[in-house]
Amino acid sequence: MPPLPEILSQLNDDMRANDTWGDVAAYIPELARVDPAQFAIAVTTDDGDVFTAGNADTAFSVQSITKVFTLAIALGRSGDQLWRRVGREPSGRAFNSIVQLEQESGRPRNPFINAGAIVTTDEILTGREPRDTLAEILQFVRAAAGDDNIHINHSVAASETAHGHRNFALAHFLASCGNLNNTPEKALGTYFHHCAIEMSVRQLAMAGRFLIETPKFPRMILPQRIRRLNALMLTCGHYDGSGDFAYRVGLPAKSGVGGGILAIVPGKASIAVWSPGLNRYGNSLKGTQAMASLARAMGWSIF
Ligand code: GLU
16 A cells, blocks of 8 residues: 555545536635635544645635534533434435424434534533633634634624525524524524634644544543544434445545535544535535545545
8 A cells, every 4th residue: 555645645636637626605605706626635643643635724614514523512511411402313404404404393303414503502602602602612623633723714704694594594493493592693603603613624634633532642522422423423424415425435524515524534543625616415526535535545444
């Protein structure tokens, strides 16, 4: 097997050789302006080494990938009580589906679809102000990455606030079912802002280390919780494309509409990939291809 840096460099060349990049997320105007023809990948191993290829230091909007961090915080705060408000099953529906939430009386299927992440955010927000909640989320992400130079892009948050009609519909429906402790505006304001955190693939791969479960990295959450987060990433991390991603890649992972994907090789590595063009499920097109190639080349799979 060639060494990892060579594999990543070859992968970068392969991804750029083909001109089908997918479509950027159009429903958030700030994201619609991003050039889709970009690619970056970073791998952090359990030894603490980082290998990268492509635009590895370009910051991008991590969007739904923050749902992994907010879930870790919410479970740390509320424990199993959280599951009274949100389920743990794959949705088989689009990330922003409204119909399923109504059919299931306002209890979202899982914490990674939008409705579930709004509930998780609301749980962390309860009894506190959005500013303090966002500071805690940022602090967690920065500590995980070992990097204080990670910020929220306020233009992206404002853009989503102005155009996030579906998320407002979901939040108001949750409130009508008694499944929001805060006003929809407050819960969504916090949710849009944590989704607007920006990181490079290098920073994101570093931030993913807390999910590797290795004694070599300072423990941020309980080992049992790491396994459970990984289980949810595998079954629910790619919305209605989760089964396909598990089949092709075989690793727990979480995607975001900014075109990023964070994947974990338990006990071994954390991988971040970014390419802003999306496939029909709203997951990075080239990011998914690259994850599949890397997993194959390295023999990485949980199966
Ligand atoms: N902020 C985005 C939304 O709520 C996140 C979606 C995603 O990244 O998949 O629609």
